[in-house]
Amino acid sequence: MRNIATVLFILTLYASCSFAQNIVPVNIYNRSAQSLIGEWHYVVDPYENGYYNYRYEPFDQMENPGKNAFFMNAKPDDKTDLVEYNFDRSPTMEIPGDWNSQVEKLYYYEGSVWFKKSFDYLRKTDSSRVLLYFGAVNYKAEVYLNGTKLGTHIGGFTPFSFEVTNLLNEKDNFLILKVDNTRKKEGIPTLNTDWWNYGGITRDVKLVEMPQTFIRDYMIQLSPENAQTIEGFMSLDGTSSANQEVTISIPELDLRKTLNTDSEGSASLDLKSDNINYWSPENPYLYEVVLTTPSDTLEDRIGFRTIETEGGRILLNDQPVFLRGISIHEERPFDDGRVRNKKQAKQLLQWAKELGCNYVRLAHYPHNEHMVRLADEMGILVWEEIPVYWTIDWNNTATLKNAKNQLNEVIQRDRNRASVIIWSMANETPVSKARNNFLNELATLTRSLDKTRLISAALEQSSLEGNPNIRTIDDPFADVVDVLSFNQYIGWYEGLPSKAREITWEISQNKPVIISEFGAGAKQGFHADSLTRWSEEYQAYLYSETLNMIDKIDGLSGLSPWILADFRSPRRQLPDIQDEWNRKGLISDDGIKKKAFFVLKSYYENKLKLWN
Ligand code: GCB
Incomplete structure (x- = not known):
């Protein structure tokens, strides 16, 4: 009997934990809230010693977890008592903030870290409800308040929250999280990406006070x-x-x-x-x-606007628009690590403005909410994306559920933002039946949640059979998207920049085309002739050749070259050049503009004249 009860207990926990079906109210930044940002204590736990006992049973699924469970925040009762951790004597780091860029010994760390924040809380009125809100935690968060498990959230770039009304005390609350950024084959993203897997509580944490019955969601669009x-x-x-x-x-x-x-x-x-x-x-x-x-x-x-397509054109408020864009990773300007606040987000968008952009591609995952709110204010159109990147575990139903959940969370967060015009389902995913089904499901979900935006995905190009110089888009998902986007690296991964002169494009889909990526690596300050790899001259040369080439594509409606600024990537190991930075930025990691920045800027000045 006891066994059945335990099994049921575990099953109920499991059901409530896999994807927290929590209440995530929209427009959290216009709610009155108590911020929990600041210094948090942390304990690095590579063996998940604070989560499992020595038989590898999770403490949080036991009726009596005991003092070794870190979420209990236990202290020895007296000098004889054995407790092998202590949050209050452990070091602290800034939250929001990833651990890799804050703690030297965690630079490469992928695994579990526990966090603890103590706080007092006075409810404004007895009848109000309090929600604990997280902007994002990468990748898997187990959340506990005052020794009670609130739930689990999977996915590193979208918000989640839990109701904590009945768990809060006026004094000495302790909030504990286990954050695990271990890459997984079945994850979204999966094992292999080209960006740093920054772990931690990377966005705002707040206690938001709501009336008993509150406005949870709305969508108000033209x-x-x-x-x-x-x-x-x-x-x-x-x-x-x-x-x-x-x-x-x-x-x-x-x-x-x-x-x-x-x-x-x-x-x-x-x-x-x-x-x-x-x-x-x-x-x-x-x-x-x-x-x-x-x-x-x-x-x-x-803001109120319409966005639609007509043949090979994108129409914004019925007028054809050309998207003068740039791709952006969510990394701190002049530094590495994730963007932590609005000021840093603004710097990235200001750089895009200086470049002459009216559009940004927020790659390859949902960026913080400040970005889209600022884009609304600054007049920048936005492509948002979920980290369905490269070789996802297409046949895994839990992976699809995870992708849908992340998509749902970002759409819900941002569907009142006029700036957001495109939802991207994926980046450079290899065509197969399973992948096509997966992406089709995401597109169907997106269309059911939001009819006021366009759908796209960064696809790949290929040669037309028998002629390597004729390029085309041969992908069944091209029939599903509203905007046909693809990445191409002619002149960098494929030949030299002058190769662009030999290429012609035969794109049969009658849809607007966006070149979602092209680019070349350059170490800022390294000058040489334009055929020397990694020189600013090579990058600038590639930009001129590529821009000439893509201008000949019928239906070209925009571009978002790769990328605004250099960003951290563990795949980029060339000493003295890369040093674990992807150097395709138009701006260096310390904020200095490279030559290619000005090539693109002048191209955009011309486009502006032509399209206005
Ligand atoms: C790509 C990817 C992007 C990479 C880039 C590169 O096609 O979409 O994530 O960082 O190429 O630099 O190779």
Whole structure:
């Protein structure tokens, strides 16, 4: 009997843990919150000694885990007591922040690290609910508050949260996380990537106080069919969600509508206006939108625009647009390590602006929320992507579930951002039946969640049979996407830059084309002739040749060369040149612009003239 009870207990835990089906409210940055950022104690635990006992049984699935379970934050009762860890005497690091760039001995570390933060908390009103929110933790987070497990989250770049109302004390709360960034074959991303696997609590942590019934989700966007209609929905969470009177207003447009939620706590909405000032890079106009329920009020700043395709063109607010872009990794400018705050995110976007961009590709995973909010304000169109990169475990149903979960989390977070125009399903994934099915499922999910954006994926190009100089896109997923994007490295991985002159493109799909990547490595400050690898001159030469080549592609609607700034990658080992940096940046790791930056900038100046 006892065994059955234990099995059931474990099964219930497992079911609730694999993907935390938690409440992740949208628009967290406009909620009142207590931030938990700052110094956190950490314990490095390569053998997961604080998680498993010596029979390799997880402590957090035992009825009596005992003092060796790190999540108990135990202290010896007296001098005879044996406890083999101590958070308070362990070192600290800055949160948010990855461990690799903060602690020298953790530079290459991939494994488990425990974190602890102690805090006091005073609820503003007794009736409120408190959610513990994480912007992102890479890769797997086990979360415990005051000795109780809250759940597990998998996926290193999307937000999650847990309700902690009944677990909080006014004094001496202890929040403990085990963070594990071990790469896994079945993970998203998988074992092999070309970026640093920065581990840790890499984004904001907050306690967010909400009324009993609060606005959990909404989507308020311009109708793709009618540019005079703002439409969407709003959903509540809490005991009084059903049949509630809720209001949406956009004071500046003099719009206000009262609706009733259905039995599920949701209401769909539509508002009409002939006076909408449409959002665009030239006019990044954001409206104050106010949502009100009997117990909650929430404000957002939302831009309204349409984005669609027509043959080989992308239309923004009915006008053809050319995407003058650049790819960006989420690395700190002038440094390495993950971006930790809004100021660093802004620097990256400012560099893109200096380059003449109206568009960025946020590669290869969802970046922090500051990026898309700033892009809204600064007038930069955005491609967002999930880390379905290279050779994913396509036949694994748990892997697909994981990818869908990450996609769902980023779409939910960002679908009110006018700047975001493209959801990318994947990067350079090899065509196979299993991969096609996998990506099709992601595309179907995306379309069901958001009809106001385009779908793409960074595909690969190939030669037309019998002629190596004629290039084409031979991929069944090209039929699924709205925008045909592909990476190509002619002149770097394939021949020399002048090879671009021999290539012609025969792209049969009648869709807009984006070159999602091209580039060459250059060590800033290394000057030589334009055929010397790693020189700034080689990189600049490759840019001129490539830009001439791609301009001949029918339907070319944009590009996002690889990449804004040098970034850390363990695959890049060439001494004195790479030293574990991918050097394809147009800007060096210490913020200095290379020659190619100016080649692209002048190309974009011309494009701006041609397209305006
Ligand atoms: C690619 C990948 C990108 C790499 C880049 C490179 O095609 O999409 O993640 O970093 O090439 O530098 O080789």
